[in-house]
Amino acid sequence: MIKDISIGRHVIGFKQPTYFIVDVAANHDGSLSRAKDLIHLAAESGADAAKFQNFQAGTIVSDYGFKSLAGQLSHQKKWPKSVFEVYEDASLPIEWTEELKNTCDVAGIDYFTAPYDLGLVPYLSKFSCAWKLGSGDITWLENIETLAKDGKPLLIATGAATSEDVRRAMDAARKHTDKIVLMQCNTNYTASLENFKYIALRVLTAYEREYPDVLLGLSDHTPGHSTVLGAVALGARVIEKHFTDDRGREGPDHAFSMGPKDWREMVDRTRELEAALGDEKKKVMKNEGETVVLQRRALRAKQPIAEGETLTRDKLISLRPCPEQGLPPYRIDELIGKSALREIPEGDCISLSDVG
Template sequence: MFDKLIKIGRYDISINNPTFLIAEIGSNFDGSFDRAKKLIKDAKDCGAQVAKFQSFKTEKIISANNFGKSSFQKNWDQSVGEVYKSAEFPLDWMLELKQYTEELGLEFMSSPYDLNALDELVKIGVSCIKIGSGEISNPEFLKLAAETKLPIILATGAASLSEIDEAMNIFDKSRNSKIILLQCITQYPTQFQYANIRTIETYRQTYGCIVGYSDHTPGLAVPLGSVALGARVIEKHFTDDKSRKGPDHPFAMDLLDFKEMSEQIRNLEKALGNSWKKIEACEEETIILQRRGLVTTQKIYKGEPITKENSTLLRPQKGILPKDVQNVLGKMLNKDLDAETPIRWEDIT
């Protein structure tokens, strides 16, 4: 069984807690320590709970000579190997950036893509390990990550259910129950028809774990739809300028985008409410204003009967309720009532 409540740093993650928003800075720091700090601060200002990077050495993640360019890499000016090299996030930056991130009230994360990076993240005391989709078929790496006993957020882009089963079995055998599964589509950007948000329902029903979405579609539709279906972790690529050169800038959210997403998710969380239908406090006045009550259509004198001809049902509901009208027709008034006067029970003999 996997935990329904997971603590990541200062944040509690569960279906009953606010959605955990990850600003995936990734390579968008553009090789600059100062830009990395700026983007962390920007993420804080835009409503994120996490500033996230990616930790790898090019020679430990790709065989550059064996790469052509895929559909989303075809517009890169440099070779795949050169792009990866320029996107490396130095391990010796992590401790200082983690401390800065936490001073701002955020959690620091960086997806490790080799064992040195995983070891360094554990050494500096991160609160969670985020594993990218590409490592889901790497069982030894998953096992070592699970054995840290830290919460694991696993993205599942381009993975089959059988591969996800294998990963979850590794976590289970490693006795790590703090697992969050993210639906993800590894195409940048992703077209809406491939987003398949409802996969998160399958994950929740199959594994009983906390679920979320690592999203590469434009805009807010997929994050909002995911939260409505129960996602409690949302990850989006983040930049301060979509026009900058680099592989991740064009499809990332900028500051205005991310802030709007954060605000709209918080509004949605309030709007979702719970499954109980009740009269809300804000509706109490409209119960009277929008419902009908029995009212006179002409002056009726004491001792005269109430009829369909001298009464009707009109808003606001100040008179006898529509459901009781048949019980009062033919009854006598005990006082004179002017036209357009509500007829109340105390007015009837």
């Protein structure tokens, strides 16, 4: 059974509202004031949390390694600088942490981070209410265990991973914590509409089967919110997407990020979906009670029936409406062969008290 977990000021659970995380990532563009503005804008747009990424270029990428590839891959080939230089520019000064946390508190949303440097974890732990493991670190078990041991909720993204990779990571995490959110993800950052073919939302159903006690989520980089609605319908309770105020800005993450208007639309449509999903019990709902009378058929006299007359099938007809005392058509055999205890006009509803 899935149990609720707490992240900051929010409770995350199967019966709780979907938890929306803004990934600021590199969209602060090296400016603390801009990062703070994005926090407030995210809160106004309906986000529940602002997530940052803490790294130093030298502890996440090898300058030599990327240069030796003799050509950058995927979206990185469009970057005007080397991969190492871009990560240097995008790195979040550790000195900003306390102010970012305080800004989130003022805005009324949670603050947490994805640490890509084990040396930063002890300091960040004083401020972060949860941890995010980026998809690229799913094979870095030392990091997974370090974060899991800290005792805070751990969100594990699974982009570009196999089932074996996920099991290995989950085994490492579950040795130390049960506060896990397992997130389906596709790590193509090109913002291409072709990417919808590769999101594989049904992986969430496989995760649900294999990890029935674990909360699920989606870390997404596609435009719009169709994948989000699909994921929520399949059981995801946590959604993470990149966020910016201007997709046209220069930087590695702006192009595939969501803006404030789109974010608000996504949250609003998700809240409608949550209301629409309801529970698994099929029942007559409060707002459709009158249609039980107006649209259902009741057994009625097809012709005038005299008192004492025997009821036969050809003397009965099923017609709307069906009042509370009426008999539905499937109960016709309870009337056949009975005698009318009163005179029944044509079209009148027949109840068990009318026959004997």
